Amino acid sequence: xxxDKLYSxxxxxxxxxxALVVMDGVGDIAIKQHDYMTPLEAARTPNLDLLTxxxxxxxxxxxxxxxxxxxxPGHLALFGYxxxxxxxxxxxxxxxxxxxDLKAGDVAARANFCTLDNNGIVTDRRAGRIPTEKCxxxxxxxxxxxxxxxxxxxxxxxxxxxxxxxxxxxxGLEGPLTDADPHKEGLPIPAVEAVDKKSAKxxxxxxxxxxxxxxxxxxxxxxKPANGFLMRGIAHQPAIPLFQERYGLxxxxxxxxxxxxxxxxxxxxxxxxxxxxIAEQFQCYLDCYNDFDFFFIHFKYTDKYGEDGNYxxxxxxxxxxxxxxxxxxxxxxxxxxxxxxxxxxCPMKGHSWHPQPVLLISSCSGSDKLERFTETGANQGSLxxxxxxxxxxxxxxxxxxxxxxxx
Amino acid sequence: xxxDKLYSxxxxxxxxxxALVVMDGVGDIAIKQHDYMTPLEAARTPNLDLLTxxxxxxxxxxxxxxxxxxxxPGHLALFGYxxxxxxxxxxxxxxxxxxxDLKAGDVAARANFCTLDNNGIVTDRRAGRIPTEKCxxxxxxxxxxxxxxxxxxxxxxxxxxxxxxxxxxxxGLEGPLTDADPHKEGLPIPAVEAVDKKSAKxxxxxxxxxxxxxxxxxxxxxxKPANGFLMRGIAHQPAIPLFQERYGLxxxxxxxxxxxxxxxxxxxxxxxxxxxxIAEQFQCYLDCYNDFDFFFIHFKYTDKYGEDGNYxxxxxxxxxxxxxxxxxxxxxxxxxxxxxxxxxxCPMKGHSWHPQPVLLISSCSGSDKLERFTETGANQGSLxxxxxxxxxxxxxxxxxxxxxxxx
Numbered sequence: 001x002x003x004d005k006l007y008s009x010x011x012x013x014x015x016x017x018x019a020l021v022v023m024d025g026v027g028d029i030a031i032k033q034h035d036y037m038t039p040l041e042a043a044r045t046p047n048l049d050l051l052t053x054x055x056x057x058x059x060x061x062x063x064x065x066x067x068x069x070x071x072x073p074g075h076l077a078l079f080g081y082x083x084x085x086x087x088x089x090x091x092x093x094x095x096x097x098x099x100x101d102l103k104a105g106d107v108a109a110r111a112n113f114c115t116l117d118n119n120g121i122v123t124d125r126r127a128g129r130i131p132t133e134k135c136x137x138x139x140x141x142x143x144x145x146x147x148x149x150x151x152x153x154x155x156x157x158x159x160x161x162x163x164x165x166x167x168x169x170x171x172g173l174e175g176p177l178t179d180a181d182p183h184k185e186g187l188p189i190p191a192v193e194a195v196d197k198k199s200a201k202x203x204x205x206x207x208x209x210x211x212x213x214x215x216x217x218x219x220x221x222x223x224k225p226a227n228g229f230l231m232r233g234i235a236h237q238p239a240i241p242l243f244q245e246r247y248g249l250x251x252x253x254x255x256x257x258x259x260x261x262x263x264x265x266x267x268x269x270x271x272x273x274x275x276x277x278i279a280e281q282f283q284c285y286l287d288c289y290n291d292f293d294f295f296f297i298h299f300k301y302t303d304k305y306g307e308d309g310n311y312x313x314x315x316x317x318x319x320x321x322x323x324x325x326x327x328x329x330x331x332x333x334x335x336x337x338x339x340x341x342x343x344x345x346c347p348m349k350g351h352s353w354h355p356q357p358v359l360l361i362s363s364c365s366g367s368d369k370l371e372r373f374t375e376t377g378a379n380q381g382s383l384x385x386x387x388x389x390x391x392x393x394x395x396x397x398x399x400x401x402x403x404x405x406x407x
Numbered sequence: 408x409x410x411d412k413l414y415s416x417x418x419x420x421x422x423x424x425x426a427l428v429v430m431d432g433v434g435d436i437a438i439k440q441h442d443y444m445t446p447l448e449a450a451r452t453p454n455l456d457l458l459t460x461x462x463x464x465x466x467x468x469x470x471x472x473x474x475x476x477x478x479x480p481g482h483l484a485l486f487g488y489x490x491x492x493x494x495x496x497x498x499x500x501x502x503x504x505x506x507x508d509l510k511a512g513d514v515a516a517r518a519n520f521c522t523l524d525n526n527g528i529v530t531d532r533r534a535g536r537i538p539t540e541k542c543x544x545x546x547x548x549x550x551x552x553x554x555x556x557x558x559x560x561x562x563x564x565x566x567x568x569x570x571x572x573x574x575x576x577x578x579g580l581e582g583p584l585t586d587a588d589p590h591k592e593g594l595p596i597p598a599v600e601a602v603d604k605k606s607a608k609x610x611x612x613x614x615x616x617x618x619x620x621x622x623x624x625x626x627x628x629x630x631k632p633a634n635g636f637l638m639r640g641i642a643h644q645p646a647i648p649l650f651q652e653r654y655g656l657x658x659x660x661x662x663x664x665x666x667x668x669x670x671x672x673x674x675x676x677x678x679x680x681x682x683x684x685i686a687e688q689f690q691c692y693l694d695c696y697n698d699f700d701f702f703f704i705h706f707k708y709t710d711k712y713g714e715d716g717n718y719x720x721x722x723x724x725x726x727x728x729x730x731x732x733x734x735x736x737x738x739x740x741x742x743x744x745x746x747x748x749x750x751x752x753c754p755m756k757g758h759s760w761h762p763q764p765v766l767l768i769s770s771c772s773g774s775d776k777l778e779r780f781t782e783t784g785a786n787q788g789s790l791x792x793x794x795x796x797x798x799x800x801x802x803x804x805x806x807x808x809x810x811x812x813x814x
Contacts, residue, residue: 059791
């Protein structure tokens, strides 16, 4: 039997408030260089410690053993969706991240300007990382000249540096397509093809992409160094069951960075705009406490400094998070989960597969009798090591939202 | 989506070397009689301790909860194959173990000489464990008289004591078949049948086995005590994706016992012959370091003494293994996993289902800050309890061979 269907059948309505607080990439690994202490272990965290005393800990496999997730699959799992079943193309995530209000059926591509030689060979895949202002100018130029191809609307939106997004909005479109990107210098831009050769809708998109190239390349042909562009991750926004329908919870996203707002939007969460610091985010949670059942609060800096390999800064980010926690704790929801969407170990300077620690607190979480929330503590916690997609089910259970199964 | 397919899509080539070091049956259970210390815990293991400091630990379910594996499924899981999906008949494993170069479609049976009374009743299933020389004589006699049945070649090869193997090589053959073995004394040898009654190929093999009995029994009828034989585990060599294709790793097997060489051969590993002691095996690893990407090193004696229920000898085997480790450690590969293929608890004198401990060491395994590699330590490790078939995926991840999934 489909487990999601079973959960859905068992779901009942309660008055409980739930908060999923994500310290992005918080998980780390202990190495000799740092006296075998992870940033979470080395940080002073009096407020987390306070919460820990009445919480349960565990570690979560973001996707499957050994698989390192991007932010998309990492968050979809935290939202309770199987990240392998619900795959979201890079173009869609980038488009959502740039604040484009994608509609079902829109096909989005991640694009970036590149440098081509006289023979159309890619000589620099990032066009020397042109400044953002230049990218904005080029996108404005392209947008002005190309707004439609046949019956399809074309939306072009600049990102940071050489990056931009192209969205095709029309009837009968779908992805995924192969990349218009040789993935290394010294080769021409390949034509895109439907991954599923039988999909007429994807073939229509392949033709749109070819037409787009035919019209767009001449417009920027004289530019230096950005006289070409690459497109990849071309796919449509998949149909994902909405959060509210799936869990019966009205959900709000309190994030600062666009990508996480985009991911929350993908499952139908309301985006609460404004707050810039984690203290402001927690204040926003307090302010909107009565308006929602579920709060997704996203803290970026643990991941950011992990990506930089900056151990001290990651430790400091944990301490900053902890220092803001008392704002949140003024009004504790019935269920709180504090975790990451994956690990971003400083020694690896990037995302990893290491199961991230999770702390779950409710009146019925039980206490694991651990003094601190850390990777090592999580190893000994009552939740064990489990797939991240089940965290939301544990949160529902702790909210008493899941009825007994069977007699 | 098929998870193996996803892993395959994410696999990239690196220069890393990986070593899977198997202490066969190393896992054990703590009982009062031995002061609640397993052999691994009681043994002096200064070199393992040294490795442990920078490693991650966990426990692995060999097949599924509560299922005790034979060596076949135990090792297939360690090689990263689902042992339920890829089932290999005992006959095939024995044949490979005896060095027969099996071809796809060959049907192999594990056989052993037995004693029959005048009425064809089995009175000793092992014919008093006749010496190996006698077995070799009888097999030579049978081979001389029976080399073909109809269009099928018959290969007979002696093993140790009363054991031998029969391989049918021809067209249109397949298994599995029921055993020509009553599995206890006092009964006649049953005729074999196709397990799948609809398989014409298996029915052909059933007739071959009957014909083989009809021709072979008269040849040895006057022998004492080995005047009969039993056949079991009759099946064909299944199609298993090759290790190199599956992981992009050129693999070598450094084992002493034939069965483990056979299992490695089944997935296409190269067998490095010669070494007899674990120190020699480690030296062989050093000598061939540049020729392969992946090394499977098999140590038998932890299992052997576990099967004997000999606690002191199993503890001593661990210490012998540890004493040889410095040879291996002269050239540490990027990723090492040290584990068993299952547990063989001394009090049980046989294989068991108890999840075996595993120690994983790489520059990004992280340290679980445990002083020793033991069953109790493994319970507290960051890897948790997971299915053994994922160990190879974790090894790939630690070798940085798995790309990020999703954006």
